[in-house]
Amino acid sequence: MKGRGRAIWAAVLSLVLIITMVAGCGGSSSQKDEDVIKLGFLGALTGDVANYGIPAKKGMEMAIQEINEQGGVLGKKLVGIYEDNKGDSAEIGNITQKYITRDKVAALVGDPCTGLTKVAAEIAQSNQVVLFSPGATGAGVVEIGDFIFRNTMLDEVAVPVVVDWMIKENGWTKFAIITSLNNGYSTALTPIFEREIKAQGGTIVIQESINDKETDFSAQITKIKGVDVDVLVFTGYYTEAALIMKEVQKQGLDLPMVGGDGLYGQDLVKLGGDAVEQKVILYCGFAADQPSEQTVKFVENYRKLYNEEPDMFSAQYYDAVMILAEAMKNTNSTDPKVYKDYIANLKDYPGVSGNTTIRENREPIKSPVYLVTVKDGVFPSLVTKIPVNVE
Amino acid sequence: MFLEQLLNGLTLGSTYALIALGYTMVYGIIQLINFAHGEIYMIGAFVGLFMVSVLGTNIIVAMAGAMVFCMLVGMMIERVAYRPLRGKSSRLSALISAIGVSIFLQTLLALIAGINTRSYPNVINNRTFDLGFAEVSLLQILILGLSALLMIGLQIMIHKTRIGKAMRASSQDLDASYLMGINVNRVISFTFAIGSALAAAGGIMVGIYYNAVWPYMGMMAGLKAFAAAVLGGIGSIPGAMIGGLTLGVLEIMGVAYLTSSYKDAIAFGILILVLLIRPQGLLGQKVAKKV
Structure with a gap:
């Protein structure tokens, strides 16, 4: 009796498998149209x-x-x-x-x-x-x-403009940079920020690193708390950005964060809550209030x-x-x-x-650079836009 | 600064310790490394999140709910995936079964909840206190306090109650305990339940403290807690606590005074060193192999 039950089960299962396989094949062949x-x-x-x-x-x-x-x-x-x-x-x-x-x-x-x-x-x-x-x-x-x-x-185009804005407009000259080591975007963006900050006369006081998917940033933030910085540059993605800002808030620190469009995502607000409110500023190539x-x-x-x-x-x-x-x-x-x-x-x-x-080198050039933030829980909210000198 | 980093380390370490306890208790009794334990911790974090944000309960109810739920999940895993193999096949099969359960639970949660990171709503109004020599946040105090409370409770239970005595007897010799009339299956179930409840508490605390809950969070936390259990001496309950705290402090101090690039490398490097010098772990006992 038991053996027979198993045989029936096996038959039913193989039937299901065959049906799904046939269905799968049918699906792809019908899309073979040339038009x-x-x-x-x-x-x-x-x-x-x-x-x-x-x-x-x-x-x-x-x-x-x-x-x-x-x-x-x-x-x-x-x-x-x-x-x-x-x-x-x-x-x-x-x-x-x-x-x-x-x-x-x-x-x-x-x-x-x-x-x-x-x-x-x-x-x-x-x-x-x-x-x-x-x-x-x-x-x-x-x-x-x-x-x-x-x-x-492009980061190469935007970063000089953003660093200029941080130093000239805001008077932020002492920088902390956080890089996410297992994030290729981040490890590529950090050197651009480093180069521009140095070139424009800013000081990088402290450099820290994290990894994507980590959640404990307490040691890094406590270290940053121990030195005097004006702004935190983070070159990674929005999830870690939100968690870092939560830690900053938790440790009672008042520090803005600036980053690239890796920080662009609604989860920045969902995960960061009031810790990112008007604190995280990022650059990107689009804002919905562009008047064209x-x-x-x-x-x-x-x-x-x-x-x-x-x-x-x-x-x-x-x-x-x-x-x-x-x-x-x-x-x-x-x-x-x-x-x-x-x-x-x-x-x-x-x-x-x-x-x-x-351009000649097949790289695009776009203007202007938009700086956006979270305002009253709404992201992206425009901070300012800065035209890029195409030459 | 040093004290603040130490506190950061103890907070992180106490969550490792809570998970490590589950590994070490189960290992102590049935010599099984329950690789699905990290997933219990993850499920605990999710159940807590669900209760707080969907059902709208307060955090204490959510924590109790998650602990009870995970107790049941832990017992069910033992019943379904480990007990049928016990005594009939090699210990290795149970280990493979554990890895299977781990992958199953990760994928199941990914299917139900999606793989995006979620965060707890602000359930506790966090504040920082300036003690003059260090700044402490309310959350840190709560996590350290609650972990300490749970661990003390566990010690009392193991040393002062009948079931605790049965657990200790079973960990010394499972067969002899069975012959002495101890219902070892029930003891094992109970061990899974207690370990799972502690992991669930850890999961919720991490969810609130670090604000990140996602289906694969159990993997790395589980590995670290397992390492902590080995560091402390697997099978030893005080060892798991000390191992967890040590690993947490090592990680944080590595970032604080060496470099953040090698966070895990430093912590695990020291772990390897300790095990080379004391293979049985910090508090583990050398057991003469019976031939």
Whole structure:
């Protein structure tokens, strides 16, 4: 009796397996149409950096929807494919491979993180597929090859402006820098801050390090408390930023924190609460109150569609899709080898996240630099915007 | 400054100690390294968070609730994943089973709660007190006080109650205890329950103090607590307490006076040194192997 029960179970289980396998195969074969243009989304929808990926996906979906409503590109509809890379470098490698070999995408849009973008870019370059990152701010991305582009506020461009603002506007001259050692973005951003602070006459009083995913920063903050500093520069991501500010508050310290757009995420507020209120200031390349006509329209439509405010990532992903579509239209081709040259020569493209020019070295230049903070629990709230001298 | 860092270290260390106790008690009785123990701590933090933020209970009720819930989870894990293997297969199978449970619970919580970091609402109005020679925060006092209270309670229970006596007997010789009429299965269940409750308390305290709760938080904390238990001498209850506090203080002092880049390397380096000199750990006893 017992043996028979097991046999029945085994039969049922194998049946379920077979059905799911068949269903899976059916799903992928029906998408084999040649009359659509596929774009592969790179970004995390869950995990530590999901605060970048979730709004990014919304921006991309909205752009695709708008383009399709206006007849698509070259008579074909755009289709976005959205896999969740969880902010994991192995995962993004697999997903990029899948997009290129199985989905045969015309372009990859992403990733928001520099380190992950580099992983995907190596694969995209060797397969000659265009990768357009609307978020990677660190060095060494477009150098990977001529199929790799990005459109975001570069750290190299923004940091000099931000350091100038800290020293001249605020009179902060004594700096503490905290780096997250297992975060490639952070270890790349810290030297830029170091260089600029020294060049502009500031003093780095203390340098401390942490690791992403750690939660105990008490020793580092107690050390910083023991020396005299005006401002804390943190080069990592929003989760750790919020936890560090909680520790700062817990130890009764009154210190502002300045960082890059790695701190850009709603979790900064959710985790940081009143500890980050008007204390954390970060630079980025987009703020919703930018007065250009396209931006106003974008913000309105985004609100209508998602019932929330767009952020930097949604705006930049939106722009990336629009730029790709424009390149394909103007070169009359969906072949990356053909349309990539159009992007390489982009001049003053009026995007919703500001004007973009791709320079000789294929690096974008955007202006102005926005400084944003948390105000009354609302993020991002504009502190100021500073134009960048393009020369 | 030194005293403040020492306090930071003791606070961190006391959370390690609370988790380490669970490892050491279970090991003491059935020689099993319960690798799922770090996950109990994580579940404790989540249950507490759920009670505080969704059910809106106060923190004391939440802590009691999480401790009771984790007791049940701990006993259930023992019943489902370890007891069926006990006596029938090698100790190694139970260890693999423990790793399996650990991965299962991590993924389960990731599925239920998502893998984003969450934080406790402000349940305690934190303040700092200037004692002249050092600044202490209210949270630190509460965590140190509560940990001390729990550990003292545990000591009293083990040395003054019948079940405590049964636990001590079982840890000396499980078979002999069984022959003497001790219901060893019940003792083992009870050990898991107590260890799990302590881990849950640790989880909630860490959640409130460090403000970060996520499904994989048990992994590193579990490893560190396990290291603390080994440092103190695995199987020894005072050893786990001292091991936990020592590891916490070492970590903090490493950052404070050497460099923050090698936080874990310093702590674990010293751990290796101690074990080279005293393989049985700080308070562990050398046991002559029975042949």
